[in-house]
Amino acid sequence: MIVFPAIDLKQGQVVRLAEGDMARATVYGDNPAAQAMLFAEAGSQYLHVVDLDGAFAGAAQNREAVEAILAVFPGYVQLGGGIRTPEAVEGWFNLGVARVVIGTAALKDPQFVRDMAKEWENGIVVAVDARDGMVATEGWAEVSDVSIVDMARRFEDAGVASLLFTDIGRDGLLKGCNIDATVELARHTDLPVIASGGVKGLDDIRLLALHAGDGIEGVITGRALYDGRLDLATAIRMAEAA
Template sequence: MIVFPAIDLKQGQVVRLAEGDMDRATIYGDDPAAQAILFAEAGAEHLHVVDLDGSFAGSAQNREAVEAIVEAFPGYVQLGGGIRTRADVEGWFDAGVARIVIGTAALKDPEFVKEMAREFEGGIVVAVDARDGMVATDGWAEVSDVRIEDMARRFEDAGVASLLFTDIGRDGMLKGCNIDATVELAQRTDLPVIASGGVKGLDDIHILSMQAHLGIEGVITGRALYDGRLDLAAAIAMGARV
């Protein structure tokens, strides 16, 4: 199971939000590339990066910071936030991003996402962000009337690499990952699932890793790392035991 340390970007700074609220951001640094190097030194081979400003604006807002991260990090960078057009997708792959995470466009223009998944095999991840079981979009500012499992099923057999499931109510809150909902989603779809939101310590990593055989590909963790509650090297080692 892959452990993805997260770097969320707001105005070029490394931040973490509470429940996806841009007004509840904690700043952890102003050098995203340096943070990426620290994660690499701890053993990370995969990195999850989010352009938070881009999620709300609908286009890249932290391009310079993302490019610096990609240049500094020796492993695979997975990027989300405001990626909604072919030009966006092609531009980020050309810049060296390994996988693209698409959320809002996956709900509003699923055929576009399917086309990108077919064209860039293994390179497209669909974000299924949920608030009370319903899909949220536009930087989590809007909640749709689409259930998460219905959203997920739209992309089966479409060439999508995996689903990224985030329980918004737990994101950045250190409440513990919503393991039951993550496993349930994995069991209801043929696509691998990446867990996100609320990881508070090594116990979450252990429990998720024990469910990897059910389709859990990985887990994203942010605040627990920045607050010193989770040792990244230990988490990676635990995930690698599966």
């Protein structure tokens, strides 16, 4: 199982939101590249980056910060936030992004995801972000009438690399990852699932790792790292042992 430390970008700064609310952002630094290097020094070979402003605007807003991260991080960078056109997808891959995360466009234009997954083999991740089990879009500002399982099943034969499931109600609140919902989703789809939202410590890593065989590919963690509640090197070792 992979541990993805997260760098969320807002106006060039490293932040964490509470429940996806841009008005409830905690700033953790103004040098995203330096933060990426700290994660690399702790042993991380993977990084999850989100352009929060881009998620709301529908186009890249923190390009300079992402480019700075790509220039220094020696591993694989997974990027999401407002990536909704073929040109945007191609642009990021050409810059060195390993995987692109598509959320809003996956719900509103499934064929776009299928086309991108076909063109960029093993490069597309579908974000399944949910409130109370229903898919949310537009930077989590809107909630649809589509369930997370129905959303996941739409892309089982599309060639996407994995699903990224976030329980918005837990994101950034250190309430603990929604293990049950994540495992349930993994068991109901043939696609690997990445857990996100609410990780508060090593117990979350351990419990998710126990279900690696159910299809849990990885876990994204942010605030627990920044607040010192989770040691990244220890989490990586625990996940790799699974």
